[in-house]
Structures are given as structure tokens and as C-alpha cells.
Amino acid sequence: MQVHFSSLVILALASLAKSTSSTEYGTVVGIDLGTTYSCVAIYQGGRVDIITNEQGNRVTPSWVGFNGHERMIGEPAKQAFHTIPSQTIFDVKRLIGCRFDELSLSEDVRHWPFKVVDNNGQPAVEVVYQGETKIFEISAMILGRLKETAESYLGRPVTHAVVTVPAYFNNEQRQATKDAGHIAGMTVLRIINEPTAAAIAYGLDKQGGESNMVVYDLGGGTFDVSLLRVRNGVFEVLTTDGNAHLGGEDFDNRVIDYLINKYEKQTTINVSKNKRALSKLKREVEKAKRTLSSQLTTRLEIESFEGGNDYSAVLTRAKFEELNLDLFKKTLEPIVRVLEDAHLKPENIDDVVLVGGSTRIPIVRQLLREFFGGREPRMGINPDEAVAYGAAIQGGILSGATPFNDEIILIDVCPFTLGIMTKGGVFSPLISRNTPIPARKSEIFSTASDNQRSVLIQVLQGDNHLAKDNIMLGTFKLNGIPPAAQGVPQIEVTFEVDANGILMVVAHDRDSGNLESIMITSERNQLAKTDLVRMVQEAKAYSLGDKEVHARAAALNHLQQAIVSKRDLIKIQHPHSQNLTIYAELAQLSDWADTRGEFADMVKLGTRIDKLNNINLDQNGQAIATPAMTKTTDPELVQTTHARPLESNTSEEPVSVTSTDMLETAVSGSHPNPLIPWDEL
Helix, strand or coil, rough: CCCCCCCEEEEECCCCCCCHHHHCCCCCCEEECCEEEEEEEEECCCCEECCCCCCCCEEEEEEEECCEEEECCCCCHHHHCCCCHHHHEHHHHHHHHCCCCHHHHHHHCCCCCCEEEEEEEEEEEEECCCCCEEEEEEHHHHHHHHHHHHHHHEEEEECCEEEEECCCCCHHHHHHHHHHHHHHHCEEEEEEEEHHHHHHHHHCCCCCCCEEEEEECCCCEEEEEEEEECCCCCEEEEEEEEEEEHHHHHHHHHHHHHHHHHHHHHHHHCCCCCHHHHHHHHHHHHHHHHCCCCCEEEEEEEEECCEEEEEEEEEEHHHHHHHHHHHHCHHHHHHHHHHCCCCCCCCHHCCEEEEEEHHHHHHHHHHHHHHHCCCCEECCCCCCHHHHHHHHHHHHHHHCCCCCCCCCCEEEEEEECCCEEEEECCCEECCCCEEEEEEEEEEEECCCCCCCCEEEEEEECCCCCEHHCCCEEEEECCCCCCCCCCCCEEEEEEEEECCCCCEEEEEEEEECEEEEEEEECCCCCCCHHHHHHHHHHHHHHHHHHHHHHHHHHHHHHHHHHHHHHHHHHHHHHCCCCCCCHHHHHHHHHHHHHHCCCCCCCCHHHHHHHHHHHHHEEECCECCCCCHHCCCCCCCCCCCCCCCCCCCCCCCCCCCCCCCCHHHHHCCCCCCCCCCCCCCCC
């Protein structure tokens, strides 16, 4: 059930009026919400900046993990995959807007270690978090983390975004993506097609003349091909095609299945149901695939793969290509279709632009070179970042931040006919294919029998005369029609497609004034307002929970560093002191931090840091009597019974030092980990 939208990008010479509200948007971020990796970018200072995440990387894995009371997003989730495979979620883009009973989903589920359940006909991810079994909006969590990444970079809140989707995404999937942005705390100003965003990124420097460009976008889980015509500053996406389930993940899965079978032949052990083993194998296969883009052979090494046994296997580029050759060749089929739709031949194409991480695979480039008569594909922009790059430019246009705000206009067109089914199963079109959008079209229909009190509006997509040969998008009923002879009632049906490619259908009985409508985003999937409000509140709560976890981790790290710092400083300042009380206190705190610190709340961590700050020696190397040095009644500390003092290396007289001296000495460079006061954490 897909509605496809292609796009027209125009560099206009005439100035257009701006929306006065654009200045209220602030910085509009551009987000590429990918199957395997996501990327966020902004336009500022006359250029596009790809924003790095906490780990310093320009792309973030589209992964979310749940470990007890901790939620991990991005690289931390991916790194913890082999320890909690059933609680680590990835490839969630393949769940957006699809039905639970779709065949393609069942094939995906076979390779996923996490649980996918039927939630009123929709696939939903079920995990255990904070002791409860819950269903989460994973895409919103990823978008929320990208939002936080941008806010950290900018130093101010981010409230508006441009988010990209595959060109083949239907209405449901587009609306689900907008909903995810809303849950993440952003208004999605525009949903644009990924190839269109890439066209913007690549096309800004194209001036004059006329050329035809193919954008080949092969990512981790999706595939798009768009054909553009560039002419005197006009960038027109003529045709678009794609495959919802074709990308790097599918290539990985072929190798994983091959290695599982190979291991079973060698050991008679089938690991296809062993989630921990599969998680380790998935990680190594992805790494091997990347290596084979630059080398002819690589070795996979997995420790404790299964039953305590290690696993080692050699994978060659030739074997990788053999396992996936049919899939690689399958990417040429949409190219053939877009050329046929545009009545062009391969020799008519001037540029082939590569987008998506999977375009780094050598055989992909080889097949494209052969298909286009030896023309070398180009990757002027990092293929992982090109889509976010273009989305950021569009965000800059919407916010008024770009110098070419008067020059770029995006006009989407609907390449498929949209209409309703009428008497006899006939398809009656309202919006014809290639109609520019936003678009609105109304027609008058009537009843098929005498005294008919209701009509069923069946919305379809397609170009076939018979409704049954087209794709059903949704249905709704208009009731309360006054009794009248057949053909007398006047029922006005209006189709409206907005700039995001989302279809709204309204049926209005002119006599009674009754009106019914449906937004073709999903009879099944569209979230109710109450659900959206609840999910927004939950997202905020989870974000606060993440911040608390990070704050506790930072406090524990500071405590452990400060214990080492104080112990080392005592050794330096009092090299021959044998004060057992001091070392016992430090040992108790260190043991507590190692065994219980991970699970302690901020109050308990603060108490331990206060205790540490109160551990001091007088000028004779004796412990100063402070609340921290009195006999402890803390049940979490009295369990420590063994404390080993630091050995003295010299017989020199002790040097007097206070806690302030210790802090200043550490800060001045005598030790890399200074004692940090609790109120400064």
C-alpha cells in the first residue's frame, strides 16, 4: 500500500514572499533518519555543519538498548548489543507504517533478536525496562537523541526540523515519521524525499547548460533511484523508484546465514536461535563488509562464540559478492524503470551520484559503470551525510538562514493517480499523476440506489480502470444522507495532498451538511491526539531519566577519580605516614564505589563525596577529627574490613596540607584527577 511522490527542485530567478513566521523557528535542523545510521546537520554561517555526537562521530547508529533501568541510544546501545541482544533494537525504520502480517516483515523478524508483537495490526517492539514490559516508539527516541545532539552543539533549544524519508514511503509512513518527530519534541516543518535532499546537496553548484542526473541511494535498509534534469538553474526530479527492503542489512544477512550454515557443517551445532552468538556474528560481519570495500580478504574472529568456543572464518570479497550478486543486480531494475518512464537511455545520463553507505561496495560501483557505459559514479559529498546535508539546506531556507532563500523552491508532484471506487467497481480519478502538490481537487458524486442513507468512500491509488486492480489506501463512511431518489443527493468528495505528500479526503453531503473525512496516513496506524500527548510526556520523562543516569555515572566517576587523587596526594605530601584510619576510610569508599556505586542514587553518591572531602591530615600526619572520620554507622561502609596502608618510601618529616591545598595542588598539575567539590558536579 504505497503512494509514491517524486520531486521538482527549482532554482528560481524571481523573488518569493517569505512567511513571517520563519524567524520564529530558530535553527531548523536537517535530519536523515536512517535504517542503520542517522545524521543531523544545520545550516549556519553560510555553510552546512554536520553535527558530531557525544562520541565525536558524524553519524549515529539508529540503535536503542534497554539495560535494566538504563536506556542507551546510538553507539552505547550498539556496543552493548552482544550482552543484551533481546533488549537492543535496530532496523526500526523497516517497521514504520507497515502491517504486522506483511511478508517482508516476517523475513526481517527472522534476523532480529528483539521481540516484535502485534499491536492492533501494527508491529511494535516489546522490551523490559525498569521492571516493566513496555512498547516504545523507537524512532522518536532516535530523533530525540539527534535533537539533544544539536542542542548541545548550538547551546539552545531546537524546536523545528526537516526530516527525510525514502521516496517510496507512503502516507502512513510519512505521517508516522512526523508523529515520531512530535513525540521527540520537534515540529517537523517538512518531510522531503531522501533523493530530493541529496539532489539539493549536489545540485547547488550546477549552473547553466542542461544535463541529466541519476541519484543512486543505497543505504542500510532502503534503496532509491531518482532521475533529475538540470537545466539553467532548474533541478527537476523526473521519476523516482525504489525498494523498501533492499540495503546493507540484507547483504549482511546473506553472509550471516552463510556463516551459520558453515559453522553447523563444521560442528553440527546450529546457532540460528542463539541470540548472543548471532549478535557477535552480526557485529563482525558488518565490520568484515566494510573491510572488504578496500581489501580482497578478511578474517572474522569471535571469542566465546558458542558454548565457550571461539570462532574464526575467512571471508573473501569474491564470496561476499557471490552471496549477494542477485541483490546487487536487483538495484539496476529501478534504474531501468526510471529511464523508461523518462524515455531516456543510459547514454543520455551525464552524472551518476552515489548516496548511502552501501555505495562504497566495489561491485556496486562496477555494475553502475558497466550499466552507464563506463561513466564513473561520483561521490562529491560523503555518502553517509549527503541526505542530511540537503535537509539542512532546506531547513535553512525555511528558517530564512540561507543566502539563497529566494532561489530554491521544492515542488513535489504525485506520479500516481488518486481517486475513489464508484458503482460497478470502476475507479474514478480525482488527482492525476504528475499533478504538482500541494493540490486540491473536488468532484460531485451521488447515490447508487433510492433512499440510500450512507455511502462508503474507498480511496485508491493507481492508473487502472477497475478499482480492484489498484491499491486500496483507506475507507470511510458518510452517514445521515436524507432519503431521496437515486442520483439526487449531491456528495462532494475532495482530495487534498499537502507539501509533505500526505493525502486528506473529505466527503460532504450538500443537502444535510454532514461531513466525514480521512487522512490517508492510516486507518490503522494514525496516533490519536491522546496517544501523542501521552507519548510526548513519556519521552520527556525518559529523557530526564537518561540525564539522571548520566549524572550518576559522572558523579561516580568523579568519586573514583577523587579517591585515587587523594590517596596519591597523601603519599606525596606525607610519604612516610602510616595512618591506618585514613587508608581504611579511603579503602571503604573505594570498595563501596566499586561494588555499590553503580546502583546508588545522587544523594548517596553526594554523601560519599562529602565524606571524601572531609578526610584530611594535620601537620603531624594525623587524621583531623571531622564528621567523616568518626566511627561510621553507614551499613554500606562497615562491611569493608581490610584496608592496606600505602607504603612509605622516605623517612622525611611529614608536610602539612589542608583539603584546599590538596585541591589546588591537584589542579596545578601534580595529579591529573583533582578532587572535585560535590557542589561543582
